[in-house]
Amino acid sequence: MRLYGYVRKYRFNESNYTLLLGFIHLNWVATAYIVAVPVWAVLSFFFLFH
């Protein structure tokens, strides 16, 4: 939780005043990252073992 707070304070919040490419917020990228890795792992596992 401390690491999360650190990342949020000094990485995410500092970038709050703008967006990536004008519309992508860093929180979206973080969410996509958290979702994509397990989905990719499950799909590739399924693909290779069936």
Add this chain to the structure above:
Amino acid sequence: MSLITKDNTNRNFKGQLHDEEVLCFTRQHWVVFLQHIFIYLIIGLLFLGYTFLIATDLVSSLLGEAGITTARLLVVAASIYPLHRFFIGIFNYYLKTIVITDHRVVQLDKTLYLNDNRDAVGLVEIQDVTMKQHGIMQTLLDYGSIELVVSSPGELKCFKYVPNPGYHFRKINKAKRLQLLGVDQNEREHRGVVREVELPTVAVKE
């Protein structure tokens, strides 16, 4: 007569001074994303390659059933790594920023967890600003490099992959000129620096 200033400490970026105004900021040009696209291509090739490799009877006869299972698990693990690198690349791209303020040019070079580098060049230290845009790609996609010649001997600060370099070149020059001339009071008041009114003293007769 004293001035009450708006406190900008750490307002837009960590390390911002209390009387420092951000004029503009930039990140590297999106062309640096291309390398991450290549990583995705590598993921696809890995998948195709390993799938065909595992599908062949030759490999299965060499490795055996247990070996095939291990190889498949390794493929899953190996394919996650480039995905991880892709997202970390986006984060790092996002966090690498050049900020032009009315006092200095700051380069924030951070990564998600480990690095936090800040490099600032004061506007008064800048001797010369050079903009370089070479080649078809840089001209078409409008990016280039900006070099700052600093008063320290032999020191050269270079920002690569700067998008719209002409604009940032002009911005640094303008900020430098204002810094050298000294910003007049009207400009300061326009930017939120409020002059404290000195009240006239009233002599009380006893």
